[in-house]
Amino acid sequence: MPELPEVETVMRGLEARLLGRILARAELRRRDLRWPVPAELPRVLSGARVESFRRRAKYILMRLADRPSVLIHLGMSGRMNLGSVGQNEAPPAHEHLVIETSDGTRVGFVDPRRFGALDLVARDAEDAHKLLAGLGPEPLEKAFSATHLAATLAGRITPIKAALLDQTTVAGLGNIYVSEALFRAHISPERLARDVTATEVKLLVREIRATLKEAIAAGGSTLRDYAQPSGELGYFQHGFKVYGKAGEPCARCPGKPACQGIVRIVQSGRSSFYCPATQP
């Protein structure tokens, strides 16, 4: 699931449990994630004090006092498991990294599909990391303006859906929130990027922001301490307007004969959902 709002929620959950704590022990069970995890990761974590957290796009950076930062990416199936040291339960399957704090908190990084990533990066060169260097602006920051987006989309002969998924256009949107934002902005995912008008770009920026903010708020409010009762951090229920709703009536135009309901199409091998009647 993890797109920007979920990653933000995971980060806040980690912050609540780990900020200021000393990491007493770390165990790396598997190194073969998306890229090989640095073998020295457990050594770097052990004894470190957690100083701060930062999110960039769908990446989490955990800053450690006097050590490199830990770069975390959840991939498609990554989540964090929260618990206490010494709960005599079998560790969950696919738990590739376990961290324990000196005051007894246990955090496990679980990622069945192993599309996720863990890496180390110098604190003063985080943005130069290969995975962060090419990213576009943060959608919730000022740099992501209508002017900027219009300039980025200008002349691009690719569907707006693909352009928004491109992390160099704007960083942190994924397959779900692109569908949701395009629905709210009344723009078909099939429209070519270069054909989105200035007025529509303005609306799109506003709706992207609103969609993400609402989802972050939902993550914080539906999860107690940002975690499921099970202690799982990474997934939460949120009401989507179109995503996954193929065949259902469009909530925006009930009873309108022109509205055939939500449709699913495939673009670059991935599902898009929209209402053809209201998204020209």
Add this chain to the structure above:
DNA sequence: ATACGCCCCTGGTGGC
């Protein structure tokens, strides 16, 4: 430079 298809990997679901 840009755009597109493929691929990494595991698990859940629904049809037969």
Add this chain to the structure above:
DNA sequence: TGCCACCAGGGGCGTA
């Protein structure tokens, strides 16, 4: 119950 095809929220990389 078993088997199988298909689907999944990411993103890098090779190719045209």
